Amino acid sequence: MAAPTLRSVLRRNRLLPLFETCHLRDRLFFSSSVDAAAVTVGGTMSPDPHFMVEYLVNSCGFSPSEAAKFSKPLARLRSTENPDAVLNFMRSQGFDGAGIRKVISADPRYLCCNVEKNFSPKFQFLRDLGLSESDIVDAILKNDVILRLDVHRSLVPKLEMWESLLGSRELVLKHLKKTTRFFHSSVEKTLHPNLKFLRDECGIPEERVSVVLRSRPHLFSQKPESLRALVVRADELGIPRQSRMFMWTLHVFHNVSKEKFESKGELMRSFGWSESEFSSAVMKNPTFLCISLDMLRRKVEFFINVVGYTPSFIASHPNLLLLSMQKTVIPRFRVLEMLNTKGLWTRRGKFLSYVTLSNTKFMEKIVLPYKEKVPELLDILRAGFRNSAQQFNRDDFGSYELLDYVQIDSELSWTKL
Known part of the structure; x- marks a missing residue:
């Protein structure tokens, strides 16, 4: 049925x-x-x-x-x-x-x-x-x-x-x-009012609410006044309620207090982001707000000082900040750098394209064609996977439960990192 x-x-x-x-x-x-x-x-x-x-x-x-x-x-x-x-x-x-x-x-x-x-x-x-x-x-x-x-x-x-x-x-x-406190919430006082508020007052399609309800029910288990406060924060940021990012932003804000939000804004402005660039990055993918302040700083410093990206480029591509440094960013950068020093790879400007490839595609396109000439490439990637297995990306994402998942498309579908 x-x-x-x-x-x-x-x-x-x-x-x-x-x-x-x-x-x-x-x-x-x-x-x-x-x-x-x-x-x-x-x-x-x-x-x-x-x-x-x-x-x-x-x-x-x-x-x-x-x-x-x-x-x-x-x-x-x-x-x-x-x-x-x-x-x-x-x-x-x-x-x-x-x-x-x-x-x-x-x-x-x-x-x-x-x-x-x-x-x-x-x-x-x-x-x-x-x-x-x-x-x-x-x-x-x-x-x-x-x-x-x-x-x-x-x-x-x-x-x-x-x-x-x-x-x-x-x-x-x-x-x-x-999920903590999954059975605590009152149906009459909490769940139904929250669902009705999002659907009837915010105008969010029922199907979209349903997707988030199934993946993160604790967003709906909070007090109605708390949910309304999250909606106000999203409105202040300028995210349209009809946008497919609106519900995801509410979910992120549920885990990121106003104080932490402001501290992330101050950090990014210290790197040269304008207020509009910070708002734009949040609207594109607010998940980076859940990264710990120290890890966020280290990631931005790496992309600016080592990779050579400008702060504006990072702001326009906030998904970069969600990549694992130990598992993906650093090993792949080292692979491309090694190929470049041996004269086998000269397209440094393409790092964004290759750092976002799946592991299989990266191996097929970058590593395997050169494994005979540069066998060290496999060692670099293996070391990266060993480090990531030990750390489990905890440094990247802190203790936020929501970051077991990351948004990957405009339909609010989810995949493991």
């Missing part, structure tokens, strides 16, 4: 009262579980209301200051029976010490939950969906709210809602494992 369109999903109001009612019930249920655990008898008993500080240090590995902070919601506990059961269960499900600390940090009251009633059904539900043990750990570390939601009243309706929006169960599970 074909997946419903966004328009039809937006009109599906029957799930909304159920979801919001269940959310309230879950909150009440979670609070009652804490109260029940507070009077549990068993485990290690202590009359000291602060004994949980020592417990969190010894059993979970928190620092004393962290333990003091996270023990506050547990002040009514007088026994370690429930916390012991929770920790043992989580370890049995594949959580290591760091993972357990992350979950407890998100809400220490998880230590008060009843394992059989609160946790086991959620883990079984995720297993029934086809997730492996490591997948379940990843999903909960990204979306610990799963541990608070009732399976039938909340998890299933949320899963069905996201499946309708994204079009497939596979995409839901993929984002559940990789």
Whole structure:
């Protein structure tokens, strides 16, 4: 059966009262579980209301200051029976010490939950969906709210809602494992208002919204006022809302604060870019804004001081800044330079054309024809690949999740770097 369109999903109001009612019930249920655990008898008993500080240090590995902070919601506990059961269960499900600390940090009251009633059904539900043990750990570390939601009243309706929006169960599970706070957002207060705003008020075609929704749902999971602020920033930059770059710019701005945006602008102006050149480069491909400031500086310096490009040329070709220095730019430049010094290659002005070739094409056009005369060319490229494998381009792109992907055409399709 074909997946419903966004328009039809937006009109599906029957799930909304159920979801919001269940959310309230879950909150009440979670609070009652804490109260029940507070009077549990068993485990290690202590009359000291602060004994949980020592417990969190010894059993979970928190620092004393962290333990003091996270023990506050547990002040009514007088026994370690429930916390012991929770920790043992989580370890049995594949959580290591760091993972357990992350979950407890998100809400220490998880230590008060009843394992059989609160946790086991959620883990079984995720297993029934086809997730492996490591997948379940990843999903909960990204979306610990799963541990608070009732399976039938909340998890299933949320899963069905996201499946309708994204079009497939596979995409839901993929984002559940990789996207932070994927299950946190309210359908009524967040998702539907954001989709309606982009479609009806911004005039963005439903198909274009749908493409970005499927690839980066967290853009739509933010508060509506935050999304509106991103639209204002894009408008101020002069990007037409009908442009195919508009949605991608919103996605980049979601990861790049105003302060970081300004710092990148100041850096590029220090190299000679005018204000209009900076704006033009952002409109052509805003992804370079997500590169760390230090790496951006090093890339521009290389292209200006080593390759010989002018700042204006770089501004008109911002895709250059997205290339990996260790894997692509430096090895290929060295290859062409070596050929040039041996009199086998004299077209230095064509570096842009050759640095953007696929690896296969570069080998076919540049390396293989000269491998007998200059066998060192293969060593240069191999060294570049070894370096890139070690660094995984982290220096190029910092920690931004969106930079696993880069826009490659005007249709907003995506490919791995």
